[in-house]
Amino acid sequence: MKIAFIGFGGVGQALVKILRDRRQKLADDYDMNATIVAVSDIMKGSVYDPNGLDEDHLLDTIAEYNHLDYYPDTASSIKGWDSLKTIKQSNADVIIEVTFTDVKTGQPAIDHCRMAFENNKSIVTTNKGPVALAFQELSQVAKKQNVYWGFEGTVMSGTPALRLPFTTLAGNEITEIKGILNGTTNFMLTEMEKGLSYQDALALAQTNGYAEADPTNDVEGFDARYKTVILSNVVMNAPMKPDDVMCEGISGLTLNDLEIAIENDQRWRLVARIKKEGQSVTASVKPELLHKNDPLATVMGSTNAIVYDCDLAGPVMLTGAGAGLMETGYSLLIDLIHYQKDKVMMKQ
Numbered sequence: 001m002k003i004a005f006i007g008f009g010g011v012g013q014a015l016v017k018i019l020r021d022r023r024q025k026l027a028d029d030y031d032m033n034a035t036i037v038a039v040s041d042i043m044k045g046s047v048y049d050p051n052g053l054d055e056d057h058l059l060d061t062i063a064e065y066n067h068l069d070y071y072p073d074t075a076s077s078i079k080g081w082d083s084l085k086t087i088k089q090s091n092a093d094v095i096i097e098v099t100f101t102d103v104k105t106g107q108p109a110i111d112h113c114r115m116a117f118e119n120n121k122s123i124v125t126t127n128k129g130p131v132a133l134a135f136q137e138l139s140q141v142a143k144k145q146n147v148y149w150g151f152e153g154t155v156m157s158g159t160p161a162l163r164l165p166f167t168t169l170a171g172n173e174i175t176e177i178k179g180i181l182n183g184t185t186n187f188m189l190t191e192m193e194k195g196l197s198y199q200d201a202l203a204l205a206q207t208n209g210y211a212e213a214d215p216t217n218d219v220e221g222f223d224a225r226y227k228t229v230i231l232s233n234v235v236m237n238a239p240m241k242p243d244d245v246m247c248e249g250i251s252g253l254t255l256n257d258l259e260i261a262i263e264n265d266q267r268w269r270l271v272a273r274i275k276k277e278g279q280s281v282t283a284s285v286k287p288e289l290l291h292k293n294d295p296l297a298t299v300m301g302s303t304n305a306i307v308y309d310c311d312l313a314g315p316v317m318l319t320g321a322g323a324g325l326m327e328t329g330y331s332l333l334i335d336l337i338h339y340q341k342d343k344v345m346m347k348q
């Protein structure tokens with residue numbers, strides 16, 4: 001498997017560490033040998049080597065210089081290719097799309113996915129834009145080209161929130177989904193309940209790698225709204241647009257609000273809800289005052305939780321990381337392992 005990274009921030013670098021550290025186990029357990037052939041980042045530059053790049057050199061170069069121009073040259077390496085050229089002209093089979101999520105346009109990630117599929121390359125991504133705004137179109141192109149599209153990490157990071165309903169809960173009719181879908185805001189609310197200021201809690205969430213490049217998207221609920229749209233598109237099979245989701249963030253909540261809630265055995269949580277009634281699907285993201293024993297109120301820090309209301313199995317709750325660099329890097333690994341399994345199955 002030859003892979004190319006488009007975008008090389010915290011999540012992309014976490015996947016490189018995982019691939020380096022798990023190389024032998026991945027080969028033994030899944031017959032998976034991933035060679036990184038390219039990295040292209042708008043600010044950190046790019047390097048392509050059809051024979052493969054060295055994980056340690058990549059990580060060390062970024063840690064020391066924050067620019068790939070300093071990656072040691074080889075006879076076959078090329079520097080300076082932009083994202084589209086890398087997708088089109090590199091010999092990668094799988095493109096890891098980990099650029100920032102644009103909550104208005106979904107770009108440039110939508111173009112990156114389209115370009116990859118049209119050139120018979122698979123995509124594995126944690127970028128919410130393409131799945132929230134172009135799911136129908138891009139899935140059709142991927143299907144037509146017979147390539148793989150993995151996006152497990154777009155909802156709840158490395159916690160398998162999308163595979164759970166598809167695999168383990170298959171056969172149920174899911175009538176309602178509710179959950180805490182943003183790690184940054186849940187972390188902030190938890191820290192604010194302990195007395196930290198809004199600004200300090202946000203700064204800490206950013207330092208920990210939970211927040212979006214523009215954290216307004218977290219605190220105003222836009223990131224959770226994207227995830228709500230993804231769940232509706234992918235799990236409920238009900239195409240939805242972000243504007244269809246009523247959305248309010250946590251920026252209006254004060255330390256005093258959180259303190260009063262705790263005095264009354266309650267907690268504020270940013271809750272996303274999607275409800276299916278007949279053919280109609282409605283959704284919202286907003287702060288809700290929950291009793292302290294409500295399962296969603298017990299979710300702390302950057303942990304997230306989701307409850308699937310299933311007609312046969314009843315309510316099923318999944319809880320786990322909602323953000324974090326290693327956790328999200330791991331979500332990319334889950335998809336790469338499934339890509340590898342699909343390839344092996346197709347050969348048999």
Ligand SMILES: NC(=O)C1=CN([C@@H]2O[C@H](COP(=O)(O)OP(=O)(O)OC[C@H]3O[C@@H](n4cnc5c(N)ncnc54)[C@H](OP(=O)(O)O)[C@@H]3O)[C@@H](O)[C@H]2O)C=CC1
Pocket residue numbers: 006007008009010011012040041042043044083098099100101108126127128153154157209210211212213322323324325328
């Ligand atoms: N961090 C997390 O916990 C989670 C993140 N995600 C998603 O994963 C993705 C990556 O997240 P993360 O690594 O934390 O984000 P970062 O902001 O750390 O990394 C994104 C990288 O992409 C680069 N970039 C931006 N535009 C382009 C472009 N057009 N071509 C090439 N590179 C580009 C950025 O460059 P620069 O910043 O230097 O301009 C940056 O290096 C995002 O879409 C995020 O929403 C999903 C789940 C959890």
Ligand SMILES: N[C@@H](CC=O)C(=O)O
Pocket residue numbers: 154156157181182183184185210211212218223322323324
């Ligand atoms: N900023 C997001 C990252 C994961 O999608 C969050 O905090 O949940």
